[in-house]
Amino acid sequence: MNSHDYAHSIVFVFKKGSIRVKQHHTDLELIGTGRSACVFRIKGTKKVIKIFPPQFIHIAQVESDIYRLLTHIDYFPTVYETGPNFLTMDYIKGDTLFSCLNKGIPINENHIKEVEHILELVRKTGLNPSDIHLRNIIITPDNKIKMIDVARFKQQKHCTQWEDLKNAYDRYYKHRFFPKRLPEFLLNFIAALYKRKLLVLNLANKKKVSG
Structure with missing residues (x-):
């Protein structure tokens, strides 16, 4: 399973203005929900995938571009793959x-x-x-x-x-x-x-x- 498939497995719903996940691939473990995206740990790896619902996919590109500018600063996670609605990066333990x-x-x-x-x-x-x-x-x-x-x-x-x-x-x-x-x-x-x-x-x- 690749990141694109994982990203397309997500079914989002919105309740009282907040993001909720109705469905996701069994390889994914939901570990965080923000204002514009949800973060899943990819089981059996040291990576997470941050997935944006349709109305926030423009933020995925913005965030991808910013992480690219920060690649020389090791205080931020390494980004391995990006797509129209997702970023796959390091899982930060702590x-x-x-x-x-x-x-x-x-x-x-x-x-x-x-x-x-x-x-x-x-x-x-x-x-x-x-x-x-x-x-x-x-x-x-x-x-x-x-x-x-x-x-x-x-x-x-x-x-x-x-x-x-x-x-x-x-x-x-x-x-x-x-x-x-x-x-x-x-x-x-x-x-x-x-x-x-x-x-x-x-x-x-x-x-x-x-x-």
């Missing part, structure tokens, strides 16, 4: 920062500095790293950082999401009494408030709002 917060796995300052280093390398390619969130930063078993989901790295506007996360890390997470393990529902609630601009994490912005 825990996302979201999972670390949920499980109580420590996130230290070296992890934050490593993300900063990666983003600087991306900027040097002429891209604008955007939409950096807890689910697209992974701490691997050897305590290294890997990043995924680069489709928005070509957008022009300035994205403050990573800056806001750093501010939250410095202001809250590093506090000795801050709980290092948080339930998933609370993390999702905080993310929803942030997305709706009901939660301000950027300290500079907060001063402007309150002033």
Whole structure:
């Protein structure tokens, strides 16, 4: 079975504006669902295939082009094959920062500095790293950082999401009494408030709002 066949085996449905998978090949194990694609691990391999439903297939080409620009930066997965609606790439073993917060796995300052280093390398390619969130930063078993989901790295506007996360890390997470393990529902609630601009994490912005 090749990647094209796997990609065409998927039957998507949409429920309340979210992607759902109704059917997929038995070789595939669903491991992630995002706003515009689903990710499956290909059983018996160290690869995943990211598949986009029809209304989002244009993003597949965008993301493929961006990964091509990042091939010299080993903090990103290697892409082996692309098609009209899919990308086949490395399976990255580890825990996302979201999972670390949920499980109580420590996130230290070296992890934050490593993300900063990666983003600087991306900027040097002429891209604008955007939409950096807890689910697209992974701490691997050897305590290294890997990043995924680069489709928005070509957008022009300035994205403050990573800056806001750093501010939250410095202001809250590093506090000795801050709980290092948080339930998933609370993390999702905080993310929803942030997305709706009901939660301000950027300290500079907060001063402007309150002033």
